[in-house]
Amino acid sequence: xxxxxxxxxxxxxxxxxxxxxxxxxxxxxxxxxxxxxxxxxxxxxxxxxxxxxxxxxxxxxxxxxxxxxxxxxxxxxxxxxxxxxxxxxxxxxxxxxxxxxxxxxxxxxxxxxxxxxxxxxxxxxxxxxxxxxxxxxxxxxxxxxxxxxxxxxxxxxxxxxxxxxxxxxxxxxxxxxxxxxxxxxxxxxxxxxxxxxxxxxxxxxxxxxxxxxxxxxxxxxxxxxxxxxxxxxxxxxxxxxxxxxxxxxxxxxxxxxxxxxxxxxxxxxxxxxxxxxxxxxxxxxxxxxxxxxxxxxxxxxxxxxxxxxxxxxxxxx
Ligand SMILES: NC(=O)c1ccc[n+]([C@@H]2O[C@H](COP(=O)([O-])OP(=O)(O)OC[C@H]3O[C@@H](n4cnc5c(N)ncnc54)[C@H](OP(=O)(O)O)[C@@H]3O)[C@@H](O)[C@H]2O)c1
Numbered sequence: 001x002x003x004x005x006x007x008x009x010x011x012x013x014x015x016x017x018x019x020x021x022x023x024x025x026x027x028x029x030x031x032x033x034x035x036x037x038x039x040x041x042x043x044x045x046x047x048x049x050x051x052x053x054x055x056x057x058x059x060x061x062x063x064x065x066x067x068x069x070x071x072x073x074x075x076x077x078x079x080x081x082x083x084x085x086x087x088x089x090x091x092x093x094x095x096x097x098x099x100x101x102x103x104x105x106x107x108x109x110x111x112x113x114x115x116x117x118x119x120x121x122x123x124x125x126x127x128x129x130x131x132x133x134x135x136x137x138x139x140x141x142x143x144x145x146x147x148x149x150x151x152x153x154x155x156x157x158x159x160x161x162x163x164x165x166x167x168x169x170x171x172x173x174x175x176x177x178x179x180x181x182x183x184x185x186x187x188x189x190x191x192x193x194x195x196x197x198x199x200x201x202x203x204x205x206x207x208x209x210x211x212x213x214x215x216x217x218x219x220x221x222x223x224x225x226x227x228x229x230x231x232x233x234x235x236x237x238x239x240x241x242x243x244x245x246x247x248x249x250x251x252x253x254x255x256x257x258x259x260x261x262x263x264x265x266x267x268x269x270x271x272x273x274x275x276x277x278x279x280x281x282x283x284x285x286x287x288x289x290x291x292x293x294x295x296x297x298x299x300x301x302x303x304x305x306x307x308x309x310x311x312x313x314x315x316x317x
Contacts, residue, residue, distance in 0.1 A: 004085065005085070006023055006086070007086045008023075008031070009090040010089040011034055011040065012040045012043045014227065015138065015248055015251045016138075017043050022252055023256065040059070044056050068101075077122070085136070087138065089136075094230050095231040105179055107186075107193045111190070117303070120303055120307065120308055123213065134259060135214070136258050136259045139271075140190075143195035144168075146192040146194070147192070147283070200294065202215075207311070207312045209315060211266070213311075216258050221250065221254070223251030224241075225251070
């Protein structure tokens with residue numbers, strides 16, 4: 001894997017940092033993205049020390065800003081090197097509603113719109129790279145409860161976090177209710193952003209087709225990280241439940257596997273958890289919703305049809 005180059009977002013901590021270390025140990029050259037320069041440089045130093053050749057470069061971007069995502073893509077592309085793997089890992093959970101710099105609900109902006117734009121901007125480089133190329137979307141099993149709110153949603157969430165998988169039919173993603181200006185709930189915003197990631201992953205795979213860049217989504221498990229730092233209650237819950245949760249290194253196992261396993265060469269449009277292929281919620285497998293979300297996202301991030309790599313434009317059917 002020595003000559004492979006991988007971009008990982010949200011690499012300053014948690015699952016992203018551990019995925020970066022795992023890939024570095026396998027000889028992959030890494031481009032780490034974080035929003036805080038000191039934290040990201042510190043992460044790069046650690047990853048470099050675990051890397052076989054030390055080829056690790058840190059980039060800064062705030063995914064709450066689409067112009068920052070565009071600057072990031074420019075900086076990566078300026079390096080004029082191939083790109084084999086993109087791990088869309090950066091993610092947030094906000095207890096209170098926040099607005100991104102572009103005026104969108106911030107969970108949706110950071111978890112879906114930013115990786116949607118970044119993937120499109122880096123895709124031409126990936127398409128021009130030879131060999132095995134992969135986009136990995138770090139989603140969550142919580143996608144299953146997008147649209148479920150109130151006590152039912154919270155109960156399902158708690159059971160899932162505690163490792164008791166229960167699946168309750170959920171309404172899915174309502175594209176007309178994305179701003180959530182009234183009745184914002186952190187869990188609901190997070191769940192639908194994670195559903196959006198899988199819908200995007202599937203639609204990307206469908207448009208690229210087989211024998212191209214592969215696109216797959218993963219659930220890393222319930223992992224003791226800082227992802228819920230915004231909610232005192234959830235952070236406390238994570239501390240209490242820590243013995244039941246995975247460590248960040250254990251949580252990185254599936255993203256790492258999907259980013260690098262030779263046996264997954266050519267596998268695309270799938271969803272994985274516990275290093276196994278899984279069936280996502282029916283709402284994540286809806287091709288009509290996936291296409292509608294793609295079109296809406298392209299408008300929201302300001303992509304024109306010409307900005308979208310030819311292979312990822314609507315394939316003729
Ligand atoms: N932990 C779990 O149980 C779990 C379960 C399912 C899915 N996931 C997913 O796993 C991924 C990694 O999360 P984690 O659990 O490892 O949590 P984490 O340690 O908080 O990592 C999240 C990463 O995203 C970055 N990030 C957050 N907001 C950003 C922004 N506006 N711009 C750029 N980067 C930003 C963070 O940067 P900073 O260091 O600057 O904050 C950090 O590097 C997320 O997509 C999360 O949704 C986690």
